[in-house]
Each structure stands twice: as C-alpha cells, then as structure tokens.
Amino acid sequence: MNNGTDKWDWGAVSDFMPHFWDGLLITLQVLALGSLISFGLGLVWALAFRAPTRFIRWPVGIVTEFIRNTPLLVQLFFLYFVLPEWDIQYSAMTTGTIAIGLHYSTYTAQVYRAGIEAVPVGQWEAAKALSLSYTRTWTAVILPQAIRRVIPALGNYVIAMLKDTPLLASIGVLELLQRSRLEAAQTFQYTEALTVVGVAFILIAYPSSLLLRALERRLVR
Amino acid sequence: MTAGLWEHWVLPGIWITIQLTLYSAALATVVAFGVGMARTHRLRTVRFFAGFYTEIFRGTSSLVLMFWIFFVLPQLAGWALVPMWAAVLALGLSYGAYGAEIVRGALNAVTPAQREAGVALSFTPWQRMRLILLPQAVPEMIPPFSNLLIELLKGTALVSLLGIGDVSFAAYLVRLATTESAEIYSITLVIYFVIAFLLTRGMRILERKAKAGIGQKPEPGVGIMRRLGLRQSTDELTHAVKQNGGVS
Numbered sequence: 001m002n003n004g005t006d007k008w009d010w011g012a013v014s015d016f017m018p019h020f021w022d023g024l025l026i027t028l029q030v031l032a033l034g035s036l037i038s039f040g041l042g043l044v045w046a047l048a049f050r051a052p053t054r055f056i057r058w059p060v061g062i063v064t065e066f067i068r069n070t071p072l073l074v075q076l077f078f079l080y081f082v083l084p085e086w087d088i089q090y091s092a093m094t095t096g097t098i099a100i101g102l103h104y105s106t107y108t109a110q111v112y113r114a115g116i117e118a119v120p121v122g123q124w125e126a127a128k129a130l131s132l133s134y135t136r137t138w139t140a141v142i143l144p145q146a147i148r149r150v151i152p153a154l155g156n157y158v159i160a161m162l163k164d165t166p167l168l169a170s171i172g173v174l175e176l177l178q179r180s181r182l183e184a185a186q187t188f189q190y191t192e193a194l195t196v197v198g199v200a201f202i203l204i205a206y207p208s209s210l211l212l213r214a215l216e217r218r219l220v221r
Numbered sequence: 222m223t224a225g226l227w228e229h230w231v232l233p234g235i236w237i238t239i240q241l242t243l244y245s246a247a248l249a250t251v252v253a254f255g256v257g258m259a260r261t262h263r264l265r266t267v268r269f270f271a272g273f274y275t276e277i278f279r280g281t282s283s284l285v286l287m288f289w290i291f292f293v294l295p296q297l298a299g300w301a302l303v304p305m306w307a308a309v310l311a312l313g314l315s316y317g318a319y320g321a322e323i324v325r326g327a328l329n330a331v332t333p334a335q336r337e338a339g340v341a342l343s344f345t346p347w348q349r350m351r352l353i354l355l356p357q358a359v360p361e362m363i364p365p366f367s368n369l370l371i372e373l374l375k376g377t378a379l380v381s382l383l384g385i386g387d388v389s390f391a392a393y394l395v396r397l398a399t400t401e402s403a404e405i406y407s408i409t410l411v412i413y414f415v416i417a418f419l420l421t422r423g424m425r426i427l428e429r430k431a432k433a434g435i436g437q438k439p440e441p442g443v444g445i446m447r448r449l450g451l452r453q454s455t456d457e458l459t460h461a462v463k464q465n466g467g468v469s
Contacts, residue, residue, distance in 0.1 A: 007297060069371055069417040070410045071378035074389055078410065081402035163282040170382050177285055190292040198289050202280035209280075 012192040016183050020196060023179035027165050030097050030175060034165075035158050037101025042108030047138075049113055068106040073167050075099050080171045096168035104161050108154055115150035116142060152216035159205050159212070176200065226395050234391030235412060241305070241377040241387060242416075245312035246370055252317025257324025258350060271321070278318035284379050287311040291383055308380040316373045323365045327358040360431035364439075367424035371417050378413070388412055 048060040076099045127137040169178035180193035259271035295301035339349035381389035392409040
C-alpha cells in the first residue's frame with residue numbers, strides 16, 4: 001500500500017485503467033453528441049444573423065453574445081439546477097451535453113458566419129440570375145461552398161470542446177476527470193489517476209490538431 | 222435573496238473573480254511574450270522547447286491542469302501553493318500558451334523587409350525585437366488578446382470547483398442557502414457578462430491608443446456585436462490561432 005510519500009506507483013495506474021476506458025467512452029459520447037448539437041444550432045444562429053428582419057437578427061445576436069461571454073460552468077449549473085425547478089428533468093449527462101453543445105454553438109455560429117461571408121458575391125448573383133429559390137440558393141450554392149471552408153475551424157472547436165468536457169465532472173457525469181477523482185477518493189492516490197487523465201487529453205488533442213492542420217491545407221486555399 | 226448573502230458572499234466573490242482575472246492575465250502576458258518571442262528565436266532548440274510548451278499546455282484541459290496543480294504537485298514536490306495562487310498559476314500557464322501563439326502570429330505578420338532593415342542597420346536581435354518588431358506587432362495583438370481575456374474570465378469560474386470563493390462559488394452557496402436556483406444563477410451570468418463587457422471596452426481603448434501610435438485605425442466590429450461592443454471581427458482568427466498557430 002502506498003502511503004503517499006512514494007512518487008509514482010504503476011500498480012495504481014493499472015488499477016485505474018479499466019475506469020479510465022469507461023470514462024473515455026463517456027467523454028467521447030458527450031463530445032460526439034455535443035459537437036452535433038453545436039454544428040446544428042450554430043448553423044441555425046448563422047442563418048438567423050442573415051435573416052431579412054432585425055426582429056430576428058438582434059435577439060439572436062444578443063442571446064448568442066450573452067451565452068458566448070459567460071462561463072460554461074455557470075451555464076451548466078443553471079441548466080442542471082434551474083430546469084428541474086421548472087419541471088424539466090434530464091439526466092446529468094444529457095444536461096451536460098446540451099450545455100456544452102449550446103455553448104459551443106455560439107462559437108460555431110461565428111465560424112459559419114465567416115464562411116458564408118467568404119462566398120464571393122458573384123455566387124449570390126449567379127443564383128439570382130438563374131432564378132433559384134431562396135432555399136435552393138442556400139442549400140445548393142452558398143452552404144456547400146461555405147461549409148467546405150469552415151470544416152477545419154469547426155474541428156478546432158471540437159478539440160476545444162473536448163478540453164471542456166471535464167467540467168461535466170462538477171455535476172457528477174462519470175467522464176474522465178470524475179473517474180479519476182473517484183479513484184483518488186478511494187485509494188488516496190491522486191497522482192497517478194489525475195496524471196493519466198491529463199496526459200490522455202494531450203495525447204488526444206495534439207494529434208487531432210495536427211490532423212486538422214493537414215485537413216486545412218487541403219480544404220482551405 | 223437577502224442583503225447578508227450579497228454582502229458576505231456575492232460581492233467578495235466578484236472581487237475575487239476580478240483579482241483572479243487580473244493576476245492570471247498578468248502572468249499569461251508574461252508567459253505569452255516570453256514563449257511567443259522564443260518561438261521566433263534563431264536557435265532551433267529554443268524554438269523547439271517553446272513549441273513543446275505551447276503544445277503541452279494547449280493540449281491539456283485547464284480544469285485537469287488546475288486539479289493537477291492542486292492535488293498532485295504538492296505530493297510530487299512536497300510543498301503546496303495557496304489555493305488562490307495555484308489557480309492563478311494554472312490559468313496563467315494555460316492561457317499564456319494560447320497567448321504565445323498570438324504573439325508569434327503577430328511577430329511573423331510584420332513585413333520581412335522591416336526585419337531586414339534592422340539587419341542592414343546592424344541592430345542586434347534584441348534591438349530588432351524591441352525597436353522594430355514589437356512596436357509594430359503589439360497593436361495587432363490587442364484584438365485577439367481581448368478575446369482571450371474574455372476566455373480567461375470565463376476560465377476563472379473553474380476555481381469555484383476547488384473551493385475558492387469567487388462569484389460562481391458564491392452562487393453555489395446562495396443556492397444552498399435559499400434553495401432557489403433561477404434567481405442567483407441568472408444574476409451570476411449577468412455579472413460575468415458585465416465584467417466581460419467592461420474588459421472589452423478597456424481593451425478597445427487600449428487598441429485605439431496603440432494603433433494611433435503607429436498611425437492606424439482600429440478594426441470595426443460586426444453587426445450587433447459592434448453595438449454591444451463585445452467580441453471583435455478577428456474572433457475566428459483568434460481561435461484559429463488558439464488551435465493551429467500562425468495567422469497565415
């Protein structure tokens with residue numbers, strides 16, 4: 001048994017590994033679903049920024065700015081504690097996924113906006129000259145060009161989201177950080193479990209960012 | 222919510238949040254300039270270590286880093302930091318790594334001819350940095366730094382999980398005391414938004430001054446954001462820098 005004075009105990013690492021893989025699975029689930037929410041909602045916000053009436057543009061602009069400039073942690077608590085008061089009950093994991101997706105949708109909205117603005121004016125004019133409908137103009141001409149350009153930027157937010165998933169530990173979701181805290185609480189060995197989790201984040205985030213850089217060279221010119 | 226809760230928890234909490242933001246921002250600035258300039262150093266080893274630093278600290282989650290500095294560092298090193306300073310260290314080191322990419326990007330964005338002119342005048346590398354590159358690069362850094370400062374402010378909320386009595390922690394206690402969540406959490410969100418707004422205004426003034434010094438006009442904001450005066454148009458760029466490095 002380790003009494004806390006030894007520096008590093010490989011036994012503790014191997015004891016933690018089964019929990020680590022379970023936690024990683026939850027983290028990746030939250031990440032995948034959160035990304036989908038943020039990609040979808042972000043596109044909705046971005047289209048709303050270009051709505052013909054200011055009664056849509058302004059409220060959406062204010063709401064997204066508010067969400068983007070306040071901490072995810074507080075939003076998480078808001079959703080987790082306040083929604084049940086209004087009789088809306090979700091599991092901690094669902095709440096966390098929605099919070100992270102909603103928060104990052106305000107970032108992806110800006111990415112989409114930049115992508116849409118980067119589509120040359122000639123494309124809009126060509127769509128008009130061909131008398132394409134409003135929907136066709138967006139789905140067949142503008143969005144395919146805009147989204148292609150923004151894929152690497154969206155990928156960057158997926159990595160940023162990955163690094164924010166530990167926040168869900170605060171509402172008790174059993175993702176990586178929470179697993180390591182439980183392990184530490186049981187064995188009184190904080191060093192190994194926390195270090196493994198920290199290293200795991202670097203090992204996932206760094207290769208992913210290299211991959212995105214390669215993707216960026218291919219897609220964005 | 223009673224006046225007592227305001228006086229004992231929320232107001233001191235706001236002050237702690239502001240202190241944390243300012244101290245971490247100061248540390249992050251030092252780290253950002255140190256590491257960012259090292260990344261443009263002529264020696265490959267220096268560049269490598271600076272790059273290594275940024276990749277490590279950008280790669281890890283700042284909450285995990287904070288827990289690590291709180292719980293693991295004392296066991297490995299045999300000494301512990303006061304919670305407040307441990308939090309400042311964690312925030313400063315990780316946001317400093319993001320800032321380093323901004324510094325590097327801005328330094329690389331200065332026209333090569335400027336550097337060459339410095340070489341032609343036989344300036345030392347440090348003179349070139351101090352007299353030619355930095356004066357032109359610093360005004361360019363301010364808008365992305367402004368966005369990073371807001372991210373840092375949002376990051377300070379994490380310290381509440383370690384029991385430091387910032388605004389988020391105060392909100393948690395008030396929730397326990399009043400068993401009423403909607404009010405206090407709405408107020409907390411508004412408090413953060415107001416601080417963010419004030420910080421952006423301050424950075425905006427700084428930008429105007431710095432750009433006036435080299436005869437430029439500040440960049441305009443976009444749409445409703447211009448009216449709110451918050452995030453600036455360079456936002457996508459900042460985050461590209463946050464992850465990818467380089468403003469290519």
